[in-house]
Amino acid sequence: MISNPYVFLGVSGSRDRTKLSFVGIPFDSTSSFRGGSRFAPINIRQASQSLETYSFRSASSLEDNPPVDEGDVSVVHGSAEATLRNVSAVSEELLRFRKVGFIGGDHIVTYGVVEGLVKALGKTPCVLVFDAHLDFRTDYLGFRYSHACVTRRVNELVGGSNVMVIGFRAVDSKELREAREARLNMINAYELTKMTLREVSGKVGDFLSTCENTYISFDMDVLDPAYAPGVATPEPEGLQPTFTIDLLTRVADERLAGFDLVEVNPLVDVGNVTSFLAAKILVELFTKLTTTPFKQPVR
Ligand SMILES: [Mn+2]
Structure with missing residues (x-):
């Protein structure tokens, strides 16, 4: 691990107080x-x-219990x-005892995190992916471990x-067909933007x-590129932040x-808005987890 000049929210939490x-x-x-x-x-x-x-x-604050900023994976x-x-090694070690937000990086990093989680649990979790892309290709440009194949690998x-x-x-039509054959659960953006929050969370709740x-x-x-332009592969007609954070x-x-949050690309961002939105999503998710009774992963 490598430490950073900045830590998330400006102060790293205490290991005793927060998991x-x-x-x-x-x-x-x-x-x-x-x-x-x-x-x-x-x-x-x-x-x-x-x-x-x-x-x-x-209705809570992270002020007294910010997450512990562990630094970056080498x-x-x-x-x-x-x-x-x-x-995978970092994920396996930390996820046995703590809940962790992993911040990428391109989307392939998710594979390493989930692999470590499966080892930590000794069994498989359910994985919910928010993505403009299906990422279900067998390989991309000859590489199996590519951001464009991550959901296939997971x-x-x-x-x-x-x-x-x-x-x-x-999507391309071949990967959509293969995703259906693999019995992947899917709600595409076109369907999703016509559903209410209650309908979507009901459907996700059924899956979970x-x-x-x-x-x-x-x-x-x-998210829609209007809200999150600083990403590696933007795709128009995306989701709105408030709806998405409510659902998350x-x-x-x-x-x-x-959980992980991936694909923010500060080099093509506009006024850092994508990094600010990413940080806000993390604040909301971490706060939700601090107000939820801590449950050790079930092994
Ligand atoms: Mn994507």
């Missing part, structure tokens, strides 16, 4: 369109310095395999009926109803072992 951690994964070697998400952990930390810690959703630029081994780890992807609107442990992977590009905080209950 929440913040971990950066500054790796973007599989980005195929516009690289730069390796700078997201430091930028989101910096943006967070100016945010307040009170959440009206949770990454190996150019090697997804070597980086994922490090991510599906191989935990099984299709244990994965739900919501908010997607960018049989799960002992859950994990959320949040790709920032699920509703489904993040005591079963949530950990």
Whole structure:
């Protein structure tokens, strides 16, 4: 692990008081369109310095119990395999005893986190993916460990009926067909934007109803590029922030072992708005988790 000049929210929490951690994964070697998400952990930390810690959703503040900023995973630029081994080791060790927000980095880092979680649990969690893309290709440009294949790889780890992807609107017809064949649970953006919050959370709740442990992977590009332009692969007609944060905080209950937020790219951002929104999402999610009774992952 590598420590940083900035920590999330400007102050790192006490390990005794809080079982929440913040971990950066500054790796973007599989980005195929516009690289730069390796700078997201430091930028989101910096943006967070100016945010307040009170959440009206949770009627609570992170002020007294901010997450412990563990620093960044040592990454190996150019090697997804070597980086994922490090991510998996950190994830396995931390997720046994703590709930962790992992901040990418490009989306492939999710594979390492989920692999570590499966080892920590000794069984498979349910994985809820927010993403503009299905990321269900067998390989992309010849690489299996690419951001464009991550949901396929996660599906191989935990099984299709244990994965739900919501908010997607960018697919090719072959990957859509294969996702259906793999029994992936899906709510695309076109369906989702016509549903009420109650309808969507009901559908997600049904999917999670049989799960002992859950994990959320949040790709920032699920949001509309008007709100989150600083991402590696923007896709128009996305979700709105308030609706999305309401949904996220509703489904993040005591079963949530950990989550990630990936694909913020400060190099193509506009006035840092994407990093500010990412930091806000983290404040809301972490606050929700501090107001939820802590439950050790079920092994
Ligand atoms: Mn994506």
